[in-house]
Amino acid sequence: MKTSFLAECFPVLEKELLEDIEKHSTVAYFDVNEHIVEQGKYIKFLPIVLKGNVKVYSHEDAFEFLLYYISSGESCIYSFAHTFNNQPAEFSAIAETNSELLMLPIAKVKQWLNTYPSFGNLILSDYQRHYNDLLQTTKQITCYNLDQRLLDYLRQKCKMEKSNILSISHKTIANDLGTSREVISRVLKKLRTANSVVQIGRKIKVL
Amino acid sequence: MKTSFLAECFPVLEKELLEDIEKHSTVAYFDVNEHIVEQGKYIKFLPIVLKGNVKVYSHEDAFEFLLYYISSGESCIYSFAHTFNNQPAEFSAIAETNSELLMLPIAKVKQWLNTYPSFGNLILSDYQRHYNDLLQTTKQITCYNLDQRLLDYLRQKCKMEKSNILSISHKTIANDLGTSREVISRVLKKLRTANSVVQIGRKIKVL
DNA sequence: CCTGTAAAGTGACTAATGTTACAGTTTTTA
DNA sequence: TAAAAACTGTAACATTAGTCACTTTACAGG
Numbered sequence: 001m002k003t004s005f006l007a008e009c010f011p012v013l014e015k016e017l018l019e020d021i022e023k024h025s026t027v028a029y030f031d032v033n034e035h036i037v038e039q040g041k042y043i044k045f046l047p048i049v050l051k052g053n054v055k056v057y058s059h060e061d062a063f064e065f066l067l068y069y070i071s072s073g074e075s076c077i078y079s080f081a082h083t084f085n086n087q088p089a090e091f092s093a094i095a096e097t098n099s100e101l102l103m104l105p106i107a108k109v110k111q112w113l114n115t116y117p118s119f120g121n122l123i124l125s126d127y128q129r130h131y132n133d134l135l136q137t138t139k140q141i142t143c144y145n146l147d148q149r150l151l152d153y154l155r156q157k158c159k160m161e162k163s164n165i166l167s168i169s170h171k172t173i174a175n176d177l178g179t180s181r182e183v184i185s186r187v188l189k190k191l192r193t194a195n196s197v198v199q200i201g202r203k204i205k206v207l
Numbered sequence: 208m209k210t211s212f213l214a215e216c217f218p219v220l221e222k223e224l225l226e227d228i229e230k231h232s233t234v235a236y237f238d239v240n241e242h243i244v245e246q247g248k249y250i251k252f253l254p255i256v257l258k259g260n261v262k263v264y265s266h267e268d269a270f271e272f273l274l275y276y277i278s279s280g281e282s283c284i285y286s287f288a289h290t291f292n293n294q295p296a297e298f299s300a301i302a303e304t305n306s307e308l309l310m311l312p313i314a315k316v317k318q319w320l321n322t323y324p325s326f327g328n329l330i331l332s333d334y335q336r337h338y339n340d341l342l343q344t345t346k347q348i349t350c351y352n353l354d355q356r357l358l359d360y361l362r363q364k365c366k367m368e369k370s371n372i373l374s375i376s377h378k379t380i381a382n383d384l385g386t387s388r389e390v391i392s393r394v395l396k397k398l399r400t401a402n403s404v405v406q407i408g409r410k411i412k413v414l
Numbered sequence: 415c416c417t418g419t420a421a422a423g424t425g426a427c428t429a430a431t432g433t434t435a436c437a438g439t440t441t442t443t444a
Numbered sequence: 445t446a447a448a449a450a451c452t453g454t455a456a457c458a459t460t461a462g463t464c465a466c467t468t469t470a471c472a473g474g
Contacts, residue, residue, distance in 0.1 A: 058342065058345075058346060060346045060349075060350040061350065063349060063350040065345075065349050067342075067345075084331075084332065084335070085332075085335070090339060090342055091342070113324060113327060113328060113331070114324040114328075115324075117320060117321040117322075117324070117327065120320060120324065120327040120328075120331070121320060121321075121327075123331065124291075124320070124327070124330065124331060124334065125291065125292075127331065127334045127335075127338065128291070128292070128334075130338065131334065131337065131338050131341065132297060134338065134341055134342065134345065135265065135274075135297055135298070135341065137345065138265075138272075138274075138341065138344065138345045138348065139265060139267045141345065141348055141349055142267075142270060142272050142348055142385050143267040143268065143270040143385075145429095145430065145431085146430080146431075169450085169451065169452090170451075170452065171450090171451075171452095178349045178350075179431075179432080180431090180432065180433075181451085181452080182432085182433075182434090182452095182453085182454085183430095183431065183432070183433095185452060185453060185454080186431090186453090186454080187431095189453080189454090201440085202439090202440070202441090202451075202452080352459095352460065352461085353460080353461075376420090376421065376422090377421070377422065377423095378421080378422095386461075386462075387461090387462065387463075388421085388422080389422090389423085389424085389462080389463075389464090390460095390461065390462065390463095391422095392421095392422060392423055392424080393423085393424080393461090394461095395422095395423095396423080396424090406422095408470070408471090409421070409422080409469090409470060409471080
């Protein structure tokens with residue numbers, strides 16, 4: 001079952017490799033808000049998102065901000081800077097929804113990288129994706145003000161949740177965007193008067 | 208000569224690969240401020256910085272901001288998102304000093320990735336480095352105000368130039384930090400009164 | 415050693431965001 | 445179901461950064 005999902009997700013990988021992956025890795029389940037990676041700790045596995053959505057964020061002092069999301073549909077392999085250098089993680093990752101991850105042991109990953117070029121290519125192309133996601137996030141932060149960023153954030157959420165009605169607290173949004181709850185409250189009001197969103201009870205409907 | 212430099216820079220690569228690299232790639236020289244990569248254009252080579260410093264930056268609309276530097280001493284391979292997907296570059300790179308770069312043709316790079324695991328590992332570890340540089344930059348932008356960011360920027364420059372006296376225009380700094388000249392002028396004054404820098408004529412001495 | 419030009423300095427104003435303080439509202443749970 | 449806890453709204457103010465208009469300064473080339 002794992003193999004068939006993997007084969008579907010990564011058609012480029014050889015059958016032999018897929019079997020080896022299945023043999024040596026484990027599936028882990030994470031509940032909503034459960035940590036998959038904690039900034040400052042050491043990573044022993046290379047996680048692959050099989051099901052669910054994973055939020056990747058970082059913090060510096062008390063500041064916290066969203067880097068990007070990883071969904072099973074789009075990108076299956078999780079970014080893993082420092083995995084190989086044996087340095088602590090520079091970011092955290094938590095399950096945004098209940099998630100299912102395949103955990104590849106680092107030692108094996110190193111071995112596969114040296115045996116299967118297809119595996120290396122996969123990892124590399126995935127790194128590119130995350131690099132680019134991060135770049136886009138950085139552009140957002142530097143080039144746009146909160147109004148725009150909040151709207152983009154909400155739209156991204158909608159896409160992920162496949163719904164234009166979001167149940168999310170202002171506090172959570174504030175954390176993700178690196179600002180304070182009051183500010184989100186204020187900016188949401190602005191978006192409301194601009195007819196970009198409406199609030200239904202405590203939910204936000206994105207138009 | 209190229210091979211010996213490469214061998215020195217990348218001790219992990221096999222002799223055979225080094226020779227192949229030398230055979231199929233060319234050395235290019237870039238003058239100060241000359242473009243190596245232009246955002247929006249297509250990349251046909253994977254550049255490796257042999258000598259000099261390269262500045263990587265990005266822009267969105269009229270906004271421009273520094274991502275990170277690549278120096279020959281630290282990181283030899285240049286980041287190359289989208290090199291393989293045949294998509295336009297998401298950023299620009301210009302020579303910060305007169306630079307010497309080794310240009311590997313993409314077709315060959317793909318081939319090497321599939322033949323030499325050591326090459327793949329090298330590229331991958333380099334990607335990690337750039338990913339991390341970008342992450343640090345993002346942290347700077349979100350978590351610190353201009354005073355701190357400017358000071359860090361100047362200190363980084365000092366390290367690169369191996370001197371604590373910098374000849375750099377306020378306009379250039381402003382571009383790198385994504386702000387305006389007047390603001391840099393104002394913040395520099397603040398740093399001056401805080402005894403973090405002194406100005407000598409039109410140069411900046413970092414204390 | 416002038417002098418034109420580019421760079422730097424500055425004051426005044428505006429815009430955006432952060433902060434504080436508190437009131438009102440929903441949701442949870444004991 | 446009442447009290448507690450968590451969430452939301454908002455006003456007032458502080459801080460930071462962006463913009464405009466203008467002056468002053470440095471310095472390279474004649």
